[in-house]
Amino acid sequence: MEDPREGATPVIAPPEARRDRDAAASLYGLTPALVDAVAAALEEERAADARRLARPLHPADLADLIERLDEAQRRTLVTALSEEFDPEVIAWLDEQVRDEVIELLGPDRIARAVSELETDDAVYLLEDLEEAEQREVLDAVPAGERALLEQGLDFPEDSAGRLMRRELVTVPPHWTVGQTIDFMRGAASLPDNFYEIFVVDPRHRPIGTIAPARLLRSKRPVKLTEIMGGDFKQIPAVADQEEVANLFRQYGLVSAPVVSEAGRLIGVVTVDDVVQIISEEAQEDILHLGGVADTGIYRPVRETVKGRFNWLFINLLTAFLAASVIGLFEDTLQKIVALAVLMPICASQGGNAGTQTLTVVVRAMAVREMTLRDGWRVLRKELAISAINGVLFALITGGIAWAWFRDPAIAVIIGSAMIINLIAAALAGTVIPLALEWLGFDPAISSVVFLTTVTDVVGFFAFLGLATLFLL
Amino acid sequence: MEDPREGATPVIAPPEARRDRDAAASLYGLTPALVDAVAAALEEERAADARRLARPLHPADLADLIERLDEAQRRTLVTALSEEFDPEVIAWLDEQVRDEVIELLGPDRIARAVSELETDDAVYLLEDLEEAEQREVLDAVPAGERALLEQGLDFPEDSAGRLMRRELVTVPPHWTVGQTIDFMRGAASLPDNFYEIFVVDPRHRPIGTIAPARLLRSKRPVKLTEIMGGDFKQIPAVADQEEVANLFRQYGLVSAPVVSEAGRLIGVVTVDDVVQIISEEAQEDILHLGGVADTGIYRPVRETVKGRFNWLFINLLTAFLAASVIGLFEDTLQKIVALAVLMPICASQGGNAGTQTLTVVVRAMAVREMTLRDGWRVLRKELAISAINGVLFALITGGIAWAWFRDPAIAVIIGSAMIINLIAAALAGTVIPLALEWLGFDPAISSVVFLTTVTDVVGFFAFLGLATLFLL
Numbered sequence: 001m002e003d004p005r006e007g008a009t010p011v012i013a014p015p016e017a018r019r020d021r022d023a024a025a026s027l028y029g030l031t032p033a034l035v036d037a038v039a040a041a042l043e044e045e046r047a048a049d050a051r052r053l054a055r056p057l058h059p060a061d062l063a064d065l066i067e068r069l070d071e072a073q074r075r076t077l078v079t080a081l082s083e084e085f086d087p088e089v090i091a092w093l094d095e096q097v098r099d100e101v102i103e104l105l106g107p108d109r110i111a112r113a114v115s116e117l118e119t120d121d122a123v124y125l126l127e128d129l130e131e132a133e134q135r136e137v138l139d140a141v142p143a144g145e146r147a148l149l150e151q152g153l154d155f156p157e158d159s160a161g162r163l164m165r166r167e168l169v170t171v172p173p174h175w176t177v178g179q180t181i182d183f184m185r186g187a188a189s190l191p192d193n194f195y196e197i198f199v200v201d202p203r204h205r206p207i208g209t210i211a212p213a214r215l216l217r218s219k220r221p222v223k224l225t226e227i228m229g230g231d232f233k234q235i236p237a238v239a240d241q242e243e244v245a246n247l248f249r250q251y252g253l254v255s256a257p258v259v260s261e262a263g264r265l266i267g268v269v270t271v272d273d274v275v276q277i278i279s280e281e282a283q284e285d286i287l288h289l290g291g292v293a294d295t296g297i298y299r300p301v302r303e304t305v306k307g308r309f310n311w312l313f314i315n316l317l318t319a320f321l322a323a324s325v326i327g328l329f330e331d332t333l334q335k336i337v338a339l340a341v342l343m344p345i346c347a348s349q350g351g352n353a354g355t356q357t358l359t360v361v362v363r364a365m366a367v368r369e370m371t372l373r374d375g376w377r378v379l380r381k382e383l384a385i386s387a388i389n390g391v392l393f394a395l396i397t398g399g400i401a402w403a404w405f406r407d408p409a410i411a412v413i414i415g416s417a418m419i420i421n422l423i424a425a426a427l428a429g430t431v432i433p434l435a436l437e438w439l440g441f442d443p444a445i446s447s448v449v450f451l452t453t454v455t456d457v458v459g460f461f462a463f464l465g466l467a468t469l470f471l472l
Numbered sequence: 473m474e475d476p477r478e479g480a481t482p483v484i485a486p487p488e489a490r491r492d493r494d495a496a497a498s499l500y501g502l503t504p505a506l507v508d509a510v511a512a513a514l515e516e517e518r519a520a521d522a523r524r525l526a527r528p529l530h531p532a533d534l535a536d537l538i539e540r541l542d543e544a545q546r547r548t549l550v551t552a553l554s555e556e557f558d559p560e561v562i563a564w565l566d567e568q569v570r571d572e573v574i575e576l577l578g579p580d581r582i583a584r585a586v587s588e589l590e591t592d593d594a595v596y597l598l599e600d601l602e603e604a605e606q607r608e609v610l611d612a613v614p615a616g617e618r619a620l621l622e623q624g625l626d627f628p629e630d631s632a633g634r635l636m637r638r639e640l641v642t643v644p645p646h647w648t649v650g651q652t653i654d655f656m657r658g659a660a661s662l663p664d665n666f667y668e669i670f671v672v673d674p675r676h677r678p679i680g681t682i683a684p685a686r687l688l689r690s691k692r693p694v695k696l697t698e699i700m701g702g703d704f705k706q707i708p709a710v711a712d713q714e715e716v717a718n719l720f721r722q723y724g725l726v727s728a729p730v731v732s733e734a735g736r737l738i739g740v741v742t743v744d745d746v747v748q749i750i751s752e753e754a755q756e757d758i759l760h761l762g763g764v765a766d767t768g769i770y771r772p773v774r775e776t777v778k779g780r781f782n783w784l785f786i787n788l789l790t791a792f793l794a795a796s797v798i799g800l801f802e803d804t805l806q807k808i809v810a811l812a813v814l815m816p817i818c819a820s821q822g823g824n825a826g827t828q829t830l831t832v833v834v835r836a837m838a839v840r841e842m843t844l845r846d847g848w849r850v851l852r853k854e855l856a857i858s859a860i861n862g863v864l865f866a867l868i869t870g871g872i873a874w875a876w877f878r879d880p881a882i883a884v885i886i887g888s889a890m891i892i893n894l895i896a897a898a899l900a901g902t903v904i905p906l907a908l909e910w911l912g913f914d915p916a917i918s919s920v921v922f923l924t925t926v927t928d929v930v931g932f933f934a935f936l937g938l939a940t941l942f943l944l
Binding site: 028213218243274278279309315322323326342343347359369388389397456 | 530722751754755821860
């Protein structure tokens with residue numbers, strides 16, 4: 001049989017700009033051709049072939065493969081891999097698919113998986129289980145590890161305490177480089193890899209960190225206190241993961257100690273988890289701003305319909321609100337039908353200008369470039385931008401409207417409405433996310449619907465209202 | 473004088489949900505109160521005070537401080553810091569502000585900065601300079617380093633070659649752990665920190681990598697070939713940085729070797745740079761989808777107006793296109809003014825439903841969850857979702873319209889138009905970004921404007937067209 005990983009020919013000739021990207025595609029263990037080959041093998045009940053193709057994959061790639069299969073194929077593959085199934089794969093799965101796979105593996109296999117995984121991955125797996133199932137799995141785990149996992153689960157969802165790994169390397173400050181190296185060569189249960197060695201005081205509070213590379217470059221008699229870095233960030237275990245991600249990004253960290261309320265070192269957060277969080281948080285903001293409540297392209301149609309329906313339903317209500325504003329002016333529209341033709345223009349321009357402001361504000365807050373304190377400064381700037389753009393678009397729109405309908409009054413009216421609505425858009429685009437943030441909500445989630453309500457209502461009301469005042 | 477870092481009292485009482493975030497705020501070196509204090513010191517020409525406040529800051533925090541000041545304050549601060557100014561700060565600055573600071577420091581100071589920085593930061597600084605200035609700076613740098621920097625600049629913009637650090641640790645495969653440690657203790661010019669030691673063959677091609685932690689835990693006589701990992705990703709120097717970021721995210725990497733076309737090891741990319749890229753790429757997608765062409769809340773009003781104007785101008789043209797579609801039906805509107813009232817509803821619903829589809833597709837492509845090959849599968853799913861939501865909203869909208877205008881015909885017409893437009897929205901939301909991607913454009917940039925054109929035109933045309941056919 002031909003190896004599908006080599007037979008991956010592009011379906012369509014890519015333009016010049018995409019060559020480099022395709023060159024890089026060979027770096028991934030999973031190719032579309034391999035997915036097809038595994039799917040075909042599963043369909044034709046050649047389980048051994050599927051297993052042979054899937055076995056060499058990196059856990060992250062195997063997770064992607066499982067995600068791309070349909071439900072029936074997934075079941076066959078996971079069952080076929082069974083004992084060979086690397087539990088680390090679970091940590092890489094999309095939430096939706098993870099639940100399915102956990103279900104397929106059953107509590108016994110999951111309990112063994114939890115023991116094999118490092119604590120951060122184990123907690124990540126456990127937090128998704130229902131309470132009864134979680135209990136069942138925890139009871140099957142050795143007592144010492146169980147205590148660590150239970151502590152992890154006691155921290156709030158999405159906190160540093162949930163995210164941290166408990167396995168870490170701590171040494172007392174009076175040791176030398178040589179003592180530390182000897183200790184590490186002898187110690188049985190050190191983590192697989194680590195980016196910091198923590199120097200702790202007798203109460204287990206971190207007082208310094210040493211990169212392994214630094215230790216390697218120092219001579220044996222050197223004291224740890226001479227080479228340790230004392231200026232490091234300690235993350236409170238209750239800190240939100242978004243905050244952890246911001247800290248890592250702000251200071252370019254690779255790992256950071258997590259401390260209890262009493263300041264004791266209880267774990268370490270590493271950058272690989274943070275990369276996932278940064279991606280996910282940005283992803284969430286993008287999807288929320290786009291009106292998609294829940295992430296994941298692997299959700300079944302039924303659930304996706306439900307998630308999107310809710311958002312569209314709220315939008316429909318605001319659309320009817322806008323329609324009822326138009327309804328106030330039925331008499332005017334009856335007399336001058338040209339108004340109906342031009343009416344959506346101000347509303348649409350306002351919606352787009354407001355979305356620009358909103359997007360900038362939401363993102364600036366998400367990456368801490370802006371806080372509530374900066375609100376006034378940002379609002380003034382956005383108002384200035386909108387006023388200038390408002391005047392420019394008033395002239396352009398008025399000009400086109402004049403040329404079209406040969407009526408200078410309509411031109412003046414649509415121009416004035418444009419200025420009014422663009423200023424309303426800047427105001428709403430700044431104030432709405434700030435207000436949501438202040439009230440403790442995620443500004444990405446519901447800002448857009450409030451914004452377009454404002455710009456539609458103001459847009460229609462200003463245009464038709466001015467027309468009623470001055471044309472009738 | 474009171475230390476402003478301690479006097480940072482919150483301006484407004486935060487709700488319960490925000491407590492944890494505020495607790496974490498103390499982890500940052502830069503507080504709003506400190507920004508205010510520095511700004512005040514600069515305004516009152518107390519340069520020494522400003523310097524004293526800024527000096528203890530981490531380079532990333534100092535960069536943030538400089539960004540938050542206005543242009544005049546920036547100039548005073550950078551001049552006041554002068555020789556104390558840590559060149560690493562430049563690497564943390566927003567592009568807009570970076571250009572200003574480089575201008576302020578002048579070519580001599582920049583040339584010295586380039587020599588002090590590691591190669592990746594130095595290339596990052598150099599690539600922003602104009603050609604003549606770049607030449608001037610490079611000429612002032614020692615020859616050996618200059619060659620490395622020139623090589624870096626020869627790689628395409630946004631490639632792994634630009635991103636990589638040239639300083640790395642390479643060892644031959646026949647060495648033992650002991651030999652390696654002795655070499656590192658003796659070597660004068662090793663990088664400050666590193667996460668991998670590369671084992672290379674005589675042609676300098678990487679054949680394995682060893683984490684420093686692994687080396688520390690191994691006994692001195694152990695051969696490197698016994699402990700090195702052979703399954704690692706080699707990044708071609710010409711690979712795009714977005715692709716590099718995807719690789720790091722996919723496999724949870726912390727560092728990865730960069731190789732020339734001949735397979736020689738020429739540099740290393742580390743995760744701290746990748747974290748920035750992941751943030752920036754996601755940021756760009758968010759802003760582009762929101763119709764904001766260029767990032768950065770520190771751009772002056774004039775430039776921001778220009779960037780946003782272009783986008784709004786295109787939107788205005790499409791709004792007039794939609795208006796001209798309405799214009800086709802002036803006679804119909806003249807006769808039944810209720811249509812004008814309901815007319816924006818279908819267009820608005822279509823725009824929102826299409827944005828949902830578009831957002832999901834653009835993001836799935838950005839994080840490689842979806843490629844062109846998956847287009848057909850995704851399109852079918854999106855059409856199914858839209859058909860279901862279309863029918864549901866046809867019933868709801870028709871029901872409300874009936875109750876409002878007491879006319880079953882209008883209810884049927886708006887319901888039918890709703891189904892048609894939601895299906896058009898799913899089609900456009902999937903096909904537009906795929907087509908842009910296929911043509912080699914960034915689908916995040918211009919998808920939205922094409923989409924809303926489709927949903928506006930189809931929305932108005934379907935509703936008013938059906939009304940003209942069946943009501944007149």
